[in-house]
Amino acid sequence: MTQPAVYRLQAKTQSYDWGKLGNVSKVARYAQQSGDAVDPSKPYAELWMGTHPNAPSVVMDDAHTPLRDLIHKYPELSTQTLYDQYSGDLPFLFKILSIRKALSIQAHPDKTLGARLFKEFPNNYKDPNHKPEMAIALTPFEALCGFRPLEEIARHLERYPELTELIGADVADSFLSTIQQQESNVEQNKAVLKSVFSALMHSPQESVTAQLSKLTDRLRDTEDPMAELVLRLDQQYSGGDIGIFSVLLLNYVTMEPGQAMFLGANEPHAYLSGDCVECMAASDNVVRAGLTPKFKDVNVLVEMLTYRYGSAESQKMTPQSFGSHSLLYDPPIDEFSVALTSLKTEETEEHKPIPGPSILIVTSGSGSLKAQGSTFDLKEGYVYFVGADVVLSAEAGESGLEFYRAFTVPT
Template identity: 40%
Template sequence: MADTDSSVNYPIPSLGSFSHYAVSPMEIDDGSPAGQGRLRRLRCSVHNYDWGRIGRDSGVARLFSLNAGAEIEEEKPYAELWMGTHGSGPSFVVQSGENGVSVGEEGGDLSLKSWIAQNPSVLGDKVVDKWGSNLPFLFKVLSVAKALSIQAHPDKKLAEVLHKAQPNNFKDDNHKPEMALALTEFEALCGFIDIEELKCVIQNVPEIVEVVGNECANQVLHVNKQDGEEKLKAVLQSIFTQLMSASKDVISKVVPKLIGRLNMENKVRQLTDKEQLVLQLERQYPADIGVIVAFLFNYVKLKPGEALWLGANELHAYIRGECIECMATSDNVVRAGLTPKNRDVQILCSMLTYKQGPPEILQGIPLNPYTRRYLPPFEEFEVDRCVLSKGTSTVFPAIPGPSIFIVVEGEGTMCTSSEDIVTEGDVLFAAANTEISVTTSSELHLYRAGVNSRFF
């Protein structure tokens, strides 16, 4: 979920700030083919969107500072750390020349995208055949302090149309299925509630009826599951579109009325989790239609180690917490609420799947005592979560595609044909067909993104 804006910041530290990258056996050019038996350190990009956590409260800020040797700005929001090849937030391969000085493009480091283009074999034959000489997934860490916009990501066909028509707003022509894996407790709005819960909302939230009218509300109250999926979707699309299309004047009157009612009722009863969330959203985005529309969505609370996947054209909004995120290599967002940015209400309302019911929560498939794999139904990516206690070890077997690793906590050793100490903030690229053993000198939390193993 990239909620992009013009506040993107890609600080490129001076060469003198790379003390974190001491020359090691892993980084010395031994003359072997590119990527064979070696891990490549990556210097990554950060995005400072205003919904990010501020300064040292942000896990993204901490990881970025350690990764890039950059000082944390205490008053600045740090929202997303990007690891991959997308042009909106590129990663760079840290090269080592004489005396450990970094070399590459314009005296700096070579972008990961350029390096892969020069050495496409690191992706593996099957990946190159399918996606060319580009990494098919984008890996991220998110630190969310306040709600992101209500949004969806277009499928491949729509992305191509939008990119051609509005290249400034839609930066690429790719689809963007994604998955969020909670690092902390993580909250999100995801997809639409089922029809029975929607009927309860219509009966208990009179402000929605005030916006959409009695006729639309009655359609909801009188439809049943027996009417068929298409009928249910049509009724849901009708009420959602009318809500999202309401005028600013209507919303500016109805939202305060809703908030006033909830504050009064809070004195005599315990508000529901959804009602408390609505009060929180209104404090963040006053007089925004997203405050009311939130009643129509599933409110999901992930525990650390739980994951949520989102297909193309699925509505969602992250609310609070920190997560690992992985997606197809794209940055296309269609948004229409909980945002001061440009809204594409008509596109959003027409593109959604309007599926109803709670989303699937992934617990991960255990690969060994330390590692769990999260497999969404998308070819481009999967994520492994590895938690090693002090003094333990594990192996990531050789696979036919590339991987990116990030250390989010602790210290250990990663060994291929050589070995190197890795610590919090290190991000590493592993070529296809590379076996990696990991040992720890403290508790180590390591995450890996790679092409979905079901693809091979």
């Protein structure tokens, strides 16, 4: 390739209420490296890396060339197959998230539902794409993800009578009797789980407010992780938010740095706290139902979910080797994979050519990157776009080096 294939990018930040404030936020610290001034009172929630029109990355050249324009001018940076398939855009959106308080309980539609929602409700759903996503923890991280094992939900119905009061005794009894039957099958279990979630989500607001008040009053003298979580969310979202009861039905997942989870289409989830690397299909479609003042589409959410259930640990991914010092997080979709490279002082790692475009961000340490006979500085917060079919060689400095690289290969 005669055209240079490595370009340093300026990525844009997004300020949402749930973001960490000022320099406490990794998003803000990383953005500072490309010239952004940091306001200590402003929440810095997300750093977007890619071609998504809501916050497109630009090349750090004299013209501040939008990354999308660069790829349009040189389609070979993406490969012609991917360029044609995604109309010159990157198939993925790469992000850093810094979370101070819980995000909304939500799910993302699959392609069929995404297309229908975009057609019928374009004011609420901005594109027809699906939005599978993956989160890799940078710091200790908390989330809700997927429905708990049915036995745990049954115990919660007994332990938290306020939940039973909301969904109704008939729904609770039907759920308990069904899952206790030896002859019940997965589809029957999913059906009664759906009835529980639907009854909860459709509870009248006055009932939610009253039962939540009873629950939080009762838990104030209780020392256990569930009580702490319920009380913390109640402080963050006062006014009787239905999403607080959802923690009794959804898995509470904790991750240490380097651990990851994949969130497929039509699966309920909510990030609660921490910093993470996130990668997703290039969409911004979200169906919300709690822990938010934003538009809630309860009927769509209840109908779209798969109602799969299982343990918190089952939500986590197992990375594969991607070299001597690298791990590969490879979810079961076409749009993206993510590699994590971790080097100690003066260690090196070579990435073989990837037949598709990629973006990398340095999350800690420093070092250098060699490609096509040129050398590029690597420092915390630096972001680079790398064209297809390029050999990369990274070397760590005195403080070591860690970077994440999101990429797509043609199928």
